[in-house]
Structures are given as C-alpha cells and as structure tokens.
Amino acid sequence: MLKKRLKMTAVLSAALMMSVMAAVPAFAAGWQKNNTGWWYGTNADNSTWYANGWQWVDGNGDGVAECYYFDGNGYIATNGTTPDGYQVNSDGQWIQNGVVQTKSTVTTANTSRPSSKEIVAYLYRGDLQDSSKMSLDELCNVLVDSSKPEWNNGVTNLKMIDAVGSRWTRTHGGWYFLAYDNVDVEAIALNDEGYLLADTTTPDGYYVNKHGVLEIGGREVAHSEECLYVATSINVPDKNHVDPNQYRYQDIGIGHSWGMTSYSFGNLVYNHFHGYDKEKGGLDSRIDSWNDFGVCVLFK
Numbered sequence: 546m547l548k549k550r551l552k553m554t555a556v557l558s559a560a561l562m563m564s565v566m567a568a569v570p571a572f573a574a575g576w577q578k579n580n581t582g583w584w585y586g587t588n589a590d591n592s593t594w595y596a597n598g599w600q601w602v603d604g605n606g607d608g609v610a611e612c613y614y615f616d617g618n619g620y621i622a623t624n625g626t627t628p629d630g631y632q633v634n635s636d637g638q639w640i641q642n643g644v645v646q647t648k649s650t651v652t653t654a655n656t657s658r659p660s661s662k663e664i665v666a667y668l669y670r671g672d673l674q675d676s677s678k679m680s681l682d683e684l685c686n687v688l689v690d691s692s693k694p695e696w697n698n699g700v701t702n703l704k705m706i707d708a709v710g711s712r713w714t715r716t717h718g719g720w721y722f723l724a725y726d727n728v729d730v731e732a733i734a735l736n737d738e739g740y741l742l743a744d745t746t747t748p749d750g751y752y753v754n755k756h757g758v759l760e761i762g763g764r765e766v767a768h769s770e771e772c773l774y775v776a777t778s779i780n781v782p783d784k785n786h787v788d789p790n791q792y793r794y795q796d797i798g799i800g801h802s803w804g805m806t807s808y809s810f811g812n813l814v815y816n817h818f819h820g821y822d823k824e825k826g827g828l829d830s831r832i833d834s835w836n837d838f839g840v841c842v843l844f845k
Contacts, residue, residue, distance in 0.1 A: 576604050582620040583637060585613070594619045599639075603650045610650045612639040658696055658744065658755055661689050661703050667756045668733065690740070699745025700736055701757065733757045 577584055577591060585602055587593045595602075596619040601610040614627040614637070621637035622628075631639055638645045659667065665687055693702040734747045734757070743757040751759055758765045 581618075582623070584619040584621070585615070601648060601650070608650055609647045611636075611645060611647055613637045614639070661695050661701060664701065664703060664741070664743065664756055668758070693740075696744075699742055701741045701743050703741040703757075704739050705735055705741065734759065 575586060577586055585595045585600070585604070587595060595613075595615045597615065597617055599612055599614055601612050603610040614622040614629075614631070614633060616622065622633050623637040624633065624635045626632060632641070634640050634645065640646065688704040690702045690704050695702050734742045734751070734753050736742055741757045742753050744753070744755040746752055747759075754760050754765070
C-alpha cells in the first residue's frame with residue numbers, strides 16, 4: 546500500500562528555496578500557486594513547505610485529507626505517474642482505479658493512549674517500579690526519558706537501552722526487538738534513536754499499535770524462533786542468495802528450527818530479515834554466512 550511508503554519529509558529552509566519562490570507573495574499557510582505549480586506552505590508566512598515525498602493534506606479543513614506527491618522543490622505531481630509508480634489526477638491527488646484516496650483527519654484527545662508505565666507493563670507483563678523510580682527499569686532495559694513528551698507523532702519517550710545485540714535486528718530504518726529469553730515480549734519497533742514506536746506505521750510499512758506491538762490484520766504478533774521459512778520454501782523472497790539444489794533442506798534455515806518450510810499458523814512478515822545459512826555443513830557446521838530470508842511469526 547501507499548501508506549507504507551509515506552514518510553515525514555524534511556522541511557526546506559526559506560533561504561535554500563529563495564530563488565525558486567521569491568516572487569510568491571506571503572499568504573496564510575496552505576495551498577499556494579506560482580508559474581511552476583502548486584505547493585503547500587506549512588507555516589503562516591510560507592517560509593516552510595512540504596517536499597521530497599508524499600503527504601496527506603486536508604487543504605480545506607473538511608476533515609478529509611487527500612494524498613499528494615511533492616517533488617524536491619516542493620511542487621506537487623499532477624495528472625500522471627509519480628516517481629515511485631503511483632497515479633495522481635489533475636489536482637495531484639493519489640488515485641486508484643480513478644478513485645481519489647482519502648483518510649479522515651478528525652482527531653480526538655489521546656485519552657486512550659496509555660502512559661509510558663502502562664506501555665511497559667503491557668509489553669513485559671509486569672508493572673514498573675514506583676513512579677518515583679521510573680527513570681530506569683533494570684529488568685526491561687527501558688529508559689523513561691523525562692526530557693521528551695510521552696507521545697510525539699508516534700514516538701514514545703521510552704528508550705530501549707540494550708538495543709544492539711543478539712535479540713535485536715536493524716532493518717528498514719529501525720530496530721526491531723524480536724525475542725526475549727525470559728520475558729513475554731512481542732515484536733516491537735524502535736526509531737533510529739532507540740525510542741519505541743507506537744500507534745504509528747514503521748519505516749518499512751508495518752503498523753504498531755498504541756502499546757508498541759506489531760499488528761497484522763488487526764492481530765498482535767509474537768515472534769517465534771520455531772516458525773520459519775527455509776530456502777526450499779516458495780516463500781523465500783530472494784532465491785538468488787542460495788541455490789537450493791546445492792543444499793539439503795535441513796542445511797539452511799533461520800534461528801533454531803530446521804528442515805521445515807513453515808508451520809501452518811505462521812505468517813511471513815519480514816521479507817528481508819537477516820538470517821543465516823549453514824553452508825553445506827549441516828547442523829554442526831560452524832561456517833555461518835548472513836543472507837536475507839523471510840521470517841515467520843506467531844499471532845497471539
């Protein structure tokens with residue numbers, strides 16, 4: 546889906562674009578037009594604007610936003626195909642089969658969003674210590690950053706301390722926590738700074754709910770090291786990494802399970818998750834090499 550490709554774009558400074566838009570008079574924030582095309586100012590004097598990607602915009606304030614592709618200079622693409630292959634109409638709105646795609650911008654107070662303490666209690670199935678001692682939870686390796694708001698556009702103030710290690714993998718612009726030996730933790734996602742993402746879409750397009758747990762089809766996901774796709778499975782996304790004819794099926798896999806294509810209750814989610822193969826050596830081989838495979842998960 547296109548939502549998977551949406552991302553926050555860097556705001557260009559007025560000085561950088563002075564030569565392009567110097568002739569445009571200042572109006573209220575919103576849609577503006579000059580001889581080159583339409584662009585969208587994001588502050589009162591239009592000194593900042595959207596650029597370099599997709600944005601949902603409710604230009605008339607009716608509570609319904611349309612999606613527009615902004616080029617590097619801040620102008621929308623119209624009446625054709627965007628650089629990433631999507632169709633837009635003459636107004637620049639993203640369309641599918643001729644139908645303008647929209648989403649609601651009506652928001653209510655985030656009273657349903659849990660506190661940092663409630664999120665950690667949910668993830669780890671146990672309460673944090675007394676709130677006066679919440680700066681660091683030793684068990685969960687979570688730092689509650691008092692310098693940040695609890696919620697900021699899908700980024701919480703919970704920073705995972707042990708974000709680099711065997712339990713974590715970096716993929717598609719963020720850290721994913723996939724398993725924990727002693728605590729019941731689901732699949733969660735972090736941003737580049739190590740802060741937990743929640744109630745948002747990850748950089749690679751997966752939804753994490755308000756507790757920070759990965760969801761697919763409305764169901765929370767729990768990682769399983771015993772539910773795998775191996776190189777002989779049709780579900781392996783990139784067969785060029787290995788030649789199944791040169792390996793026995795039990796010689797290639799991910800994690801701790803071997804010789805199976807998948808369990809029926811699994812679901813492929815990470816199309817390019819880093820796994821490893823035991824090159825021709827069988828289960829006791831010490832010759833490990835990193836490759837891209839799919840990984841299977843369990844639903845709760």
